[in-house]
Amino acid sequence: MYLLAIAVILSALKYLEIGPVANMSWWVILGFYGATIAWWAWADGTGYTKRKAMERMEEKKQARINKHKEALGMAPRKPR
Template structure:
C-alpha cells in the first residue's frame, strides 16, 4: 500500500510540475505503479494476503475469548 501511495504522490508531482520530479522521465514516475502491480500479483499468488487476513482474524478471535474469560474471572491461557 505504501508503494501505491508513493506512486500517486510522484504522479501528482510530475503532473503539477513541482520540484525535481517535473524534470524526470515519465518512465521513472510510472515505474512504482509497475512495482505495485508485481507486489500484488506475488502476494496473491503466494497466499501472503490470505495468510495475513487469517492471522488478523485469529488474533481478534483470541482477544474476544480472553476478554470474555477475564469478565468471568477466569485467567486466560498463555499462548504456547
C-alpha cells in the same frame, strides 16, 4: 499499498511540476505502478494476502476469548 501511495504522490508532483520530481521521466513514475502490480500479483499468487488476513482474524478471535474470560474472572491462558 505503500508503493501505490508513492506512485500517486509522484504522479501528482510530476503533473503539477513541483520540486525535483518535475525533472524525472514519466517512466520512473510508471515503474512504481509496475512495482505495485508485481507486488500484488506476488502476494496473491503465494497466498501472502490470505495468510495475513487469517492471522488478523485469529488475533481478533483470541482477544475476544481473553476478554470474555476476564469478564468471567478466569485468567486467559498464555500462548504456547
